[in-house]
């Protein structure tokens with residue numbers, strides 16, 4: 001397989017158009033977190049990953065660094081070549097630990113990062129090409145779900161799917177089951193998925209991670225409105241919206257909202273829409289679910305996978321879990 005040049009369109013994403021049109025007309029209003037990552041959103045998220053309050057990145061970094069040799073043994077026990085497919089790769093900060101290790105061990109593999117964010121993917125591709133010019137790189141600018149459709153017909157090599165950073169937490173329980181079922185249908189026996197799950201812990205630790213003292217998660221959430229202003233010619237006044245976060249330890253769900261601080265109407269010219277807001281009205285923007293080990297085992301069972309690896313950080317905050325098809 002050869003490295004393909006990456007061509008990315010920077011046109012307005014039709015999925016964003018649909019999301020804004022539908023999401024701002026429902027009650028309660030909602031916008032999906034998958035639109036957070038324009039250039040500025042990706043830049044702010046990179047800062048969040050280094051923030052002292054956002055433990056997720058540090059925990060997963062520790063796991064990947066500590067157990068990289070164990071992961072390699074699981075990825076290719078027989079030293080056969082494999083395709084490392086990463087769904088929602090972002091800037092690949094933690095994946096680069098694995099890439100560096102695999103390269104140092106002269107492992108024969110291709111790396112296929114998938115991301116819906118052109119900006120995130122472009123940055124990652126430039127970085128990987130600079131650090132490892134000989135690595136077989138097959139980036140795909142795509143949604144997880146349409147990328148899954150191409151999984152089975154790309155090569156005959158074994159697939160190892162990375163789904164890091166607790167991206168899985170952005171799904172509802174039903175969506176998570178559907179996602180792993182789709183993966184099950186597209187993978188071959190012996191293929192693997194390595195998923196990063198954020199675990200349930202003291203609620204205050206979780207709440208602070210999404211409500212950090214530097215105000216980064218606040219800026220990240222509000223940036224979604226800035227993106228809509230720019231791409232859809234809207235006039236959200238960011239000073240009149242606030243960031244609000246909840247964590248419910250009974251459901252394990254952290255939720256992010258934007259709150260209108262006054263009664264107002266926002267014009268979205270590209271969609272010919274006028275969106276009224278009551279004082280205090282919310283837009284729900286993100287769900288970040290936290291898991292117990294039992295829930296993760298159930299997810300494997302329900303979707304037909306065997307759980308063959310369980311790795312946690314020293315605080316027990318996060319788990320990287322291997323499912324085998």
Ligand SMILES: C[S@@+](CC[C@H](N)C(=O)[O-])C[C@H]1O[C@@H](n2cnc3c(N)ncnc32)[C@H](O)[C@@H]1O
Pocket residue numbers: 033034037045087088089090091092093094114115116117120142143144145163164165166167
């Ligand atoms: C929270 S970041 C995590 C990045 C990386 N996995 C990590 O652990 O650092 C989520 C990434 O997933 C991408 N993403 C979110 N929803 C997606 C979707 N439906 N399809 C493809 N990529 C998506 C975003 O653009 C973003 O780069």
